[in-house]
Amino acid sequence: MLKYVIKRILMIIPVVLAVSFIVFFIMDFVPSDPAVTALGDGATEEQLEYYRETHGLNDPLVVRYVRYMGGILHGDMGTSYANNQQVWDLFFAKFPNTLRLAVASVVVTVVLSIPLGVIAAVKENTWVDTVCSTLSFIGLAMPNFWLGLLLIMLFAVNLGLLPSTGADGFASLILPAITCGTGNMAALTRITRSSMLDVLKQDYLRTARAKGQSESKIITHHAFKNAQIPVVTQIGIQMSTLIGGAVLTERVFAWPGVGAFLVDSIQKSDFEVVTGFVIMLAIFVSIVLLIVDVLYAFMDPRIKAQYARS
């Protein structure tokens, strides 16, 4: 098991290399000039050229890439062109906010979706199931940021109950978390339902019933335990998208997270920040996916045995 985890951690390295190269490569096509970002529009051509030369911006792509990765190996992720701060510091100034929102959203999603999905599966083809699937159709089609706007309209503007922007305290977390959380609900409910439907057909539930086990225990103890893997996979996917991709929600609620800052940096073509942030995000996403894979082992002894063999 430990060997498996170590192997998986080592496998993050090539992924990070690939991600960083792709970002490096793409950002090279950005039409705007980092020197202008750093020095402002008023700078003369000589000043700009001096900046480019001293910051190595005139070197070929591969040279810059190797230099950049060398810097990372020494713990140097570079500095922002826009405000001269360390990229590492910038990232960890924003990341706690992102993580807080991601965790809160996942909690909202899980608490709502899993019971709904299980009930929909158990009551397959009844009105309960129809209501669930209708809700999930609506949920899947609803743009997240629009839901955020509607929530602001209702709870912040019309009812005046909750703050609409910022990140001070629990109250300001509620609306963003509900926005992201309910946005992911449809997908998780569907996965839970279909996974439960598969399990509910299994013979071993009949065995449990023949023992005299109650229906509720059969569903929670016997069935759900077997239906967990696709559910946890989906939660992992949602968690990883929330870590880097809650851009729109962060924008709507002016939530000071990684995603919104990253988009600002892209628009300012703050090259170092974009590259560094994307690399950090790739690492965290990889970690989330690794945690999911490790969780499998605790949910299914067969997978644990497989890890032990590999």
Added chain:
Amino acid sequence: MNSSNEVKSSVKQNRALEVWKQYRRNKGAMIGLVILIILILIAVFADVIWDYETDITAMQVGDRLLKPCLEHPFGTDNYGRDMLARIGYGTRYSLSIGFVSVLMGVIIGVPLGALSGYIGGRFDTILMRLVDTFTIIPSLLMTIILVSVLGTNLLNLMIALSISTIPVITRITRASVMVTRNSDYIESARAIGAPVHTILLKHVLPNCFSPILVQATLRVGTSIISAAGLSYIGLGVPLPTPEWGALLSASKSFIINAQHMCLFPGLAIMITVMVINLVGDGLRGALDPKLKR
């Protein structure tokens, strides 16, 4: 020869009829299809129904921020323009972005996935690593980076969206090709010495048609939502183009006194995506009865 072709085409017709029969049973999917056709008609004839210069972009300062009323069922925006006309015209952008970007994704993703699944080996390994790498970067982020590199306009938005569609389509094609590849009739085609491209085009791909079609349809909805999101943060289609995300972006400043500006474009996105998903779901059920529910 001729008669065998006739038989073939009649078999195909029967299959299509069978699928249609199955599809018709799904009430939601039928409603979805009807609404989708209406939306497509609106999109195609938008410039006949509304005049871009007078109805869509011309400002009527006197009618600023009118609430929904008889003359303006969806109200007016901050420049006094009729929201119904702007949203109606916007159907054109959202639908074309959705369908074209997915079509581009399919054109590139299907051959890649088919080759990867059929040839296997090193090509497959490398391609799949690449696909994995793309999935590590959240797709919205990737699209944002691409759009800002390419520059913001309609075509670039479509290209950026299609690039995040490619991995999805590649994966699903590869998976179903790998299933089909090992079936007996492919083995026998190989045994009689049919060349690779013939096997792929004539035998393998037609059998992978259903999952790809279903996934692509559902993907159209995702792309429409992403496109709206990008326009919302100013990276999609710029104003005054009445793209739905752009309309929502404009509504931000009026969230206190003109909430209809926010409500209707969002509803338009939601209904469009919902009907596309209903059609996709109906197709899934009709094409593969085993997968149903």
Added chain:
Amino acid sequence: MKLNGKNGKSDTNLEQIREKTDLAVSVENLVVHYETSSETVEAVNSISFSLKKKRTLGLVGETGAGKTTAMLALMNMVPNPPGRIIEGEIRVNGLDMRKLTPAQLQHVRGSEIAMIFQDPMTSLNPVLTIGEQIGESILLHRNISKAEALKETQKLLERVGIDPERYGEYPHQFSGGMRQRVGIAIALACNPSVLIADEPTSALDVTIQAQILQMMRKLKEENDTSMILITHDLGVVAEMCDDVAVMYAGHIVEYGTLEEVFNKTKHPYTEGLFNSLPNINNRVEKLQPIQGLMPDPANLPKGCAFAERCPYASEACRENPPETHSFSDTHLAACTAYQDPDFRIGRNK
């Protein structure tokens, strides 16, 4: 007494509604259908049988004859939807299984009537240890602590021939035969007075089959259990059973003691089953499989369901449902041909 001794945790008042009887199981006119929007499958069509205490009834018939459905109905466990018990009276130890509340049913299942399932590869929960799965049954029906339940579990494992120290292992770590032993341990955990075994050995290797059957017989005798054994293997029936019921297309076509059904066979279908067995004394003769297929239970003919395949069938057989003829107190056959008092099937000539 055994039945009253094991009081469950919940107060289910079963003794007030229990009828006095010396039959372990009695079933009258049981009808079970599977109903979907497009068709109705008539899986069990008005069958009646009974099981005396400590005896073993063999339920014989080909796949799809309704054997398993009938047994699930016995525990009131027909999956609904689509299955539904249409009518009939089902009594287990004098309890009317169709009138019990869900709580009462849960109390009876596992403690008074238990079932061993056909495929040990799918009937055990893959994510729970075998100890948990056996112990679950014990904890449900007996008021004992977890530690005591573990001890009981280990004792059971020993009885079914598994190293008791393996209680913490998962089903995938066991072979098919061993898993079926676990299935038997689960079923026997609370010494049920009635045991249903649904083709307990058909998924296993022949050598393992014999071991399992021998063990089941031993355990049954130790516990004074009454048993219903579903099988399509007549050899197993001969070895294990006292009484035999032959099922075909949801009907019991012949029913009697082992001796009667095997040596005084009356029904043409039973005869067909025997003829399709290899005969060790007469190896030159070709096997004679029954021609044709069992009719689709969603579309049964109006006459005798076996008529299409029956060498003796007459027009009357195809037109009217078969009549039941009795040949002794215990021997019944549903065959119209016996209207003619001189009718004999080939096997009895």
